[in-house]
Amino acid sequence: MTGPAKAKKIDHLSFVVEDLDEALEFYVGHIGLEVVKVEESELHGVKAAFLRSADVMVEVIQPLGPGPLADFLERRGPGFHHVAFEVEDLDEALAATAEAGLRVIDTEPKPGIEGGRISFLHPKSTFGAMIELCDKKEFERE
Numbered sequence: 001m002t003g004p005a006k007a008k009k010i011d012h013l014s015f016v017v018e019d020l021d022e023a024l025e026f027y028v029g030h031i032g033l034e035v036v037k038v039e040e041s042e043l044h045g046v047k048a049a050f051l052r053s054a055d056v057m058v059e060v061i062q063p064l065g066p067g068p069l070a071d072f073l074e075r076r077g078p079g080f081h082h083v084a085f086e087v088e089d090l091d092e093a094l095a096a097t098a099e100a101g102l103r104v105i106d107t108e109p110k111p112g113i114e115g116g117r118i119s120f121l122h123p124k125s126t127f128g129a130m131i132e133l134c135d136k137k138e139f140e141r142e
Contacts (some may be wrong), residue, residue: 004100005093007085011134012050012057016069016081020047020062023078027051033058040064041113048113059084059113080129082120090117090135097121097133109135 013080017023019140020038027033028072033051040047045067051058061081063069072081087093090109097104112134 001117003061005085005087005096005133007087008135009086010056011084011132012059013083014059014061014081014132015079016072017060017078018073019062020049023060023062024051027058027060030092036116039113043111044113045069046113048112064111082132084118084132084134087133087135090119090133090137093133094119102126 012068014069016025024035024038027049028035028051031053033053036050036057038047038049045064046061046069047064048062049060051060061069063073069081094107094109098107103122104119105122106119109119112118116134116136116138118132118134121133123130
């Protein structure tokens with residue numbers, strides 16, 4: 001029997017926005033977060049900013065076209081999207097969540113925007129919250 005996924009820490013909080021530049025004016029200018037990196041990810045279809053407040057990372061993402069994030073914006077509007085928990089080994093964490101009967105959106109890890117590997121758990125299995133599990137291992141490309 002596999003144990004729980006065992007989160008090491010909260011890796012980041014993620015917010016979806018319609019206009020990243022406008023959102024950065026708010027988060028940097030009014031909240032005082034520090035911009036660590038801004039980049040576009042073709043793989044994920046987003047433009048993302050990574051912001052820091054002490055030891056907490058905030059990800060602000062803008063969809064660049066149709067897809068799950070654009071659908072989220074259309075249904076719910078801008079706002080909180082997910083919390084990411086870092087785990088030691090994503091493969092082990094996914095095995096544990098599957099064994100526990102949780103609904104996994106990404107059954108195979110995929111590369112994260114910021115590096116490492118990621119996978120999402122469906123909100124219907126997590127009391128309504130979108131949960132990302134991530135590790136800092138290099139993604140092995142075939």
